[in-house]
Amino acid sequence: MLKAENIIAVGLMGLSIYFMIHATVLPIGWVEFEGPGGGAFPFWLSAVMLLAAAGILFKSIREGIPEDAEPFFDPDTRRAVASVAIALLVTIGLIPLVGAYVAIPLFLVWYLRFFGGHGWTLTAILTVATPVFVFFFFEVTLRILLPKGFTEPLFFPLYAIFF
Known part of the structure; x- marks a missing residue:
């Protein structure tokens, strides 16, 4: 188990550094009259991922292999x-x-209700609240348009209100 933890932590650290380097192609600071630069969120999220992976690696090395170590992935996992x-x-x-x-x-319904076994009330609340939050965060606040597929005409009235 220790070896798998260390390998995954080092892999995540490498991936984080890769993402951080590529995020610096775009501005990572505040852009006047626009908000955060295009590379800000990828850079800082990757930095947090790097710190988290480093913490896992440090803890794993410090604590060593536990006596009752089980396989990293059993068949159910x-x-x-x-x-x-x-x-x-x-x-x-x-x-x-x-x-x-x-x-x-659709993913949230499957994940929460059928995979996770949560009740319909929680599933319904999160299934409705998540896209609403995502819309206001990305499209209204950050002005980053997300793909809408064939549902795009349904968003024209919202565009008229917010843009």
């Missing part, structure tokens, strides 16, 4: 990771067709 990975790939594939505001709620 492998199945769960594979099913979520497949669902994410399907979601990503749906985004150009149906748009982010349909694909994300």
